[in-house]
Amino acid sequence: MGQTFVQKILGRAAGKVVKTGEIVFVEPDLVLTHDNSSAIIGKFESTKPGGKVKYPDRIVIVLDHVTPAATSKHAAGHSRVRKFVAEQGIQKFFDVGCGICHQVLPEQHLALPGGIVVGSDSHTCTYGAFNTFATGIDRTEAAGLWITGRTWFRVPETIEINLEGYLQKGVSAKDLILTIIGKLGSDGANYKAVEFHGSSVGGLLIHERMTIANMGIEMGAKIAVFPADRVTQNFLFGEELCKDAVWSDSDAEFCQVHSFDLDKIVPVVARPHTVDNVCAVSELPETRVDQVFLGTCTNGRVEDLKSALEVMKGRKVVPSVRMLVGPASRDEYVKALQQGIIEEFVKAGAVVLPPGCGPCLGAHQGALAPGEVCLSTANRNFKGRMGEKDAFIYLGSPETAAATAITGVITDPREV
Amino acid sequence: MAVHYYDQNDINTDLLFPGKYTYTCATGPEIIDHLLEDLDPDFRNEVKPGDVIMAGTNFGCGSSREQPALGLKYVGVSAVIAKSFARIFYRSSINQGLLLVQSPEAVDYYKPGDKVTVDPARGILEVGDAEFSFPPLPADMLEILEAGGLLNWIKQNDV
Numbered sequence: 001m002g003q004t005f006v007q008k009i010l011g012r013a014a015g016k017v018v019k020t021g022e023i024v025f026v027e028p029d030l031v032l033t034h035d036n037s038s039a040i041i042g043k044f045e046s047t048k049p050g051g052k053v054k055y056p057d058r059i060v061i062v063l064d065h066v067t068p069a070a071t072s073k074h075a076a077g078h079s080r081v082r083k084f085v086a087e088q089g090i091q092k093f094f095d096v097g098c099g100i101c102h103q104v105l106p107e108q109h110l111a112l113p114g115g116i117v118v119g120s121d122s123h124t125c126t127y128g129a130f131n132t133f134a135t136g137i138d139r140t141e142a143a144g145l146w147i148t149g150r151t152w153f154r155v156p157e158t159i160e161i162n163l164e165g166y167l168q169k170g171v172s173a174k175d176l177i178l179t180i181i182g183k184l185g186s187d188g189a190n191y192k193a194v195e196f197h198g199s200s201v202g203g204l205l206i207h208e209r210m211t212i213a214n215m216g217i218e219m220g221a222k223i224a225v226f227p228a229d230r231v232t233q234n235f236l237f238g239e240e241l242c243k244d245a246v247w248s249d250s251d252a253e254f255c256q257v258h259s260f261d262l263d264k265i266v267p268v269v270a271r272p273h274t275v276d277n278v279c280a281v282s283e284l285p286e287t288r289v290d291q292v293f294l295g296t297c298t299n300g301r302v303e304d305l306k307s308a309l310e311v312m313k314g315r316k317v318v319p320s321v322r323m324l325v326g327p328a329s330r331d332e333y334v335k336a337l338q339q340g341i342i343e344e345f346v347k348a349g350a351v352v353l354p355p356g357c358g359p360c361l362g363a364h365q366g367a368l369a370p371g372e373v374c375l376s377t378a379n380r381n382f383k384g385r386m387g388e389k390d391a392f393i394y395l396g397s398p399e400t401a402a403a404t405a406i407t408g409v410i411t412d413p414r415e416v
Numbered sequence: 417m418a419v420h421y422y423d424q425n426d427i428n429t430d431l432l433f434p435g436k437y438t439y440t441c442a443t444g445p446e447i448i449d450h451l452l453e454d455l456d457p458d459f460r461n462e463v464k465p466g467d468v469i470m471a472g473t474n475f476g477c478g479s480s481r482e483q484p485a486l487g488l489k490y491v492g493v494s495a496v497i498a499k500s501f502a503r504i505f506y507r508s509s510i511n512q513g514l515l516l517v518q519s520p521e522a523v524d525y526y527k528p529g530d531k532v533t534v535d536p537a538r539g540i541l542e543v544g545d546a547e548f549s550f551p552p553l554p555a556d557m558l559e560i561l562e563a564g565g566l567l568n569w570i571k572q573n574d575v
């Protein structure tokens with residue numbers, strides 16, 4: 001019997017052949033934390049007063065969630081992190097303005113094929129786009145990892161998702177992953193690994209794979225992973241960084257197999273307040289919005305911004321809508337500037353935010369009022385997510401966001 | 417000992433502890449002010465040490481923030497009994513020393529007023545007049561739980 005991706009990668013790290021269900025102890029290649037590092041430092045210091053982290057070169061810290069600091073309390077947190085980073089000799093530190101951690105790590109070539117990355121952020125699963133075993137942990141576990149360098153994993157069952165065909169014009173990777181989550185449910189992959197297979201995979205570009213892997217957690221997955229292929233190599237400038245890539249054997253055992261025909265995917269939204277509450281945009285009753293948010297680790301890359309502009313075709317944001325655009329990182333921001341994308345958004349009436357998480361988690365830069373409706377390209381629409389429990393968040397693609405911004409109602413991008 | 421019963425699936429981390437407070441509330445006393453704020457605003461005033469929570473499937477889905485597990489442990493919740501748990505929350509609860517019991521049968525069986533007791537070592541859960549068994553944790557995880565969480569375990573074991 002062949003082996004799955006997780007069996008191979010966890011087996012290699014544990015130095016033995018591993019079975020599904022077994023618990024293995026491994027030393028991850030990287031431990032990611034962000035603004036929450038401040039709280040983790042507190043835990044670290046009370047557990048190991050005056051101590052040093054075990055592997056400073058395996059720690060990555062990105063300040064991205066509430067940046068620039070919204071209040072003096074946030075600022076104090078950031079300042080504590082800077083001090084700790086200096087004291088502990090942590091080199092992989094990315095301060096305010098570098099961008100969202102899940103964009104920065106790939107850009108810095110820190111999320112690599114065959115690697116193991118844990119992060120105290122649930123969307124750490126994004127690096128599955130790069131054939132990385134990448135998954136979320138809590139702050140306490142991050143503090144433990146700073147001290148011991150080690151953690152445990154249960155070798156999960158694996159779901160195979162087969163993708164065939166081509167996405168049609170106006171339909172994007174976001175519509176595909178929302179459709180998948182709508183079918184499997186928000187706990188459809190709970191505790192499990194998800195592998196993407198099929199003839200369409202080779203045609204999905206890195207930014208599309210990132211959007212898809214990013215939302216693996218929204219169906220409960222431990223990891224959501226792609227094979228390392230030519231697309232991965234192009235992104236990583238060649239084969240060298242792909243040398244540790246692994247992939248499942250053709251006779252590996254999967255607990256479930258699902259297939260999706262990309263030609264049949266249509267623009268969809270996830271309605272409030274769960275990500276699996278998915279329906280076609282065309283089936284939605286007329287839904288007015290107050291805010292459109294284009295950005296986040298799911299859809300804040302230059303390709304996303306560009307696709308949105310292609311739908312807008314020079315038309316302005318309607319006066320009843322506030323449109324916020326947040327480039328995912330400084331690099332993406334610069335690319336967007338160089339291509340004239342930022343200027344077009346500003347002229348269309350959008351507000352361009354600094355690189356970072358922006359209003360995604362409701363802490364600053366565009367919170368909603370009670371009763372307001374937002375169409376967001378983020379990954380989560382839970383009640384209260386954008387700061388107000390009586391607000392309504394719909395999730396959609398950059399194209400749907402653009403069509404909605406110019407009409408004021410949630411609109412199928414193929415109709416404008 | 418009271419039971420806080422929520423007949424709901426997918427009780428997510430924002431309902432347990434809203435994301436907007438994530439970077440300003442980290443300790444038990446700070447978390448308690450917002451614990452279950454958007455799910456059950458009375459919870460934080462009513463909860464007593466030893467109480468249990470009961471809910472449907474996929475409890476704790478969403479964010480990796482640990483305030484939900486840490487907060488429930490801090491107020492003295494002795495166990496969360498649900499039809500199923502989201503993975504990161506499950507892991508986080510072990511790290512915080514909070515006992516989770518997965519038993520769809522027990523949740524379905526529960527009627528308001530039933531007394532609920534949990535014996536983690538034997539893997540037995542009593543609801544009213546019925547008994548349910550649940551698989552005990554693997555030994556390594558049980559050790560962390562018994563130490564009162566991961567960091568206590570690290571301290572005790574001097575790793």
Ligand code: SF4
Pocket residue numbers: 065100101102121123296297298356357360361378379
């Ligand atoms: S953009 Fe949103 S989902 Fe992504 S890391 Fe930031 S807060 Fe989390």
